[in-house]
Amino acid sequence: MFVKVYIALFTIYLAFLGIYWGSWYQRSTRLVNLHMLIVNEDTQVGSVPPLVGDALWNTTLIPNVAPLAGWRYMSSTEISASAAEHKNTVQQEISRLVHHQKYWAAIWIKPNASYDIYTAMQTLNGSFSAANSLIECVYETGRDLLGMNSYVIPSLLLLEKVFVDSVSSTIYPQLLSLVSQDAKSQLFSNSTLATNVIMTKPSFLYLDNRPVIASAAIGPGELGLIYTLVLSFHQYNFGLRITEAIRPKLKAKHFMYYRVLASQSAFFFIALVYGLMTLAYQVPLDRAFGNSGFLVYWAIIYLNLSALGAINECVSQLIMAYDRTLAGYWMVFHVVISISVTFSPIPLCPAFYRYGYAMPLRCTYELLKVVLFDTYKGNMWKYFVINVSWIILFNAIMPFSLKLACKIAIVQQKKAAEQAKKLAEEKQRRLDAKKHE
Incomplete structure (x- = not known):
């Protein structure tokens, strides 16, 4: 069992990292x-x-x-x-x-x-x-x-x-x-x-013509995006106990409204904090949109968190219902498939990586470069549409993923009960065998 676990761990992580390499x-x-x-x-x-x-x-x-x-x-x-x-x-x-x-x-x-x-x-x-x-x-x-x-x-x-x-x-x-x-x-x-x-x-x-003037801009414009991906996952994870406490008290429809409202509110304020932190470290946000640069920046980060959060929530619901130990694997997988195409010139990557043009993190990266470095604005609409599409798609999928998660949880509970019953019966047999001895 010990060997099987580590072989599985090695194989999975090697496959994930192979995507990046x-x-x-x-x-x-x-x-x-x-x-x-x-x-x-x-x-x-x-x-x-x-x-x-x-x-x-x-x-x-x-x-x-x-x-x-x-x-x-x-x-x-x-x-x-x-x-x-x-x-x-x-x-x-x-x-x-x-x-x-x-x-x-x-x-x-x-x-x-x-x-x-x-x-x-x-x-x-x-x-x-x-x-x-x-x-x-x-x-x-x-x-x-x-x-x-x-x-x-x-x-x-x-x-x-x-x-x-x-x-x-x-x-x-x-x-x-x-x-x-x-x-x-x-x-x-x-x-x-x-x-x-x-x-x-x-x-x-x-x-x-578009130099990277402030080196501090590399933080929120590149590595900071990885943190938004992690935060979008842990926003659901941190609120799991509250969600489990509220779920029995609400009807299914009302619970869905609650989940959307709670997650969007969290993303709204996380994006605000992200933007204020960027200003605190004197990263210029006025190169492309003047004094409105902060608001555009805030909106971009919010849509990024909302898109990533919707994906993470749908997947996390299924993972938590099936096996919580898989959450770490999903997190690594999501990070790898996102950063492999976000910070790389896609024309130089193998054809497989063309999927990156539709990834929310990549679109956010392109949008942030407009705000931070005043690059070409003509493609902004496309990146906004892609991110909003992810938000709409996975929020629409969420009720179905929740129902599926409930079914999986019931099946897993039955399996756990049967397993516990078998263990109890096995234990009783051993006790009976000792008595006869």
């Missing part, structure tokens, strides 16, 4: 699912070809760079048309595409980048520097802190390194061949000019 399986092979945009406005001017733009795009085709992201190309004509449609400048349009989460990042090769380098060589412009002036890289850390720091930015840095390393052998020699002999002689005879114009490479200027 599986979300990390071979992520590097799915980096192509993270789409990144390259906008090339480097066009030919006179006899100067667009070497910078062509070289950067060709770099993304190199075998060790191509799998780092799903590289997408947009020409000067395409980005200009898109910008005109939305009444933006090209720079604003690139920022809009990233902010609206069409791409994880965008690299903008500015107009006439190659010609600007050529002009600096030809005119001996020592004040010109290709570093951080010709290519911009736009991204938003607030969209996914883990995803950006672990996957997106490292991919961009490697692309930049390979590109910059190739400049000396591809771009500059061709541009120098177009420069007059007199300018070339003066350029090489002046070490300061040579350093500024030739030795300085066109490195990227990185622009984080």
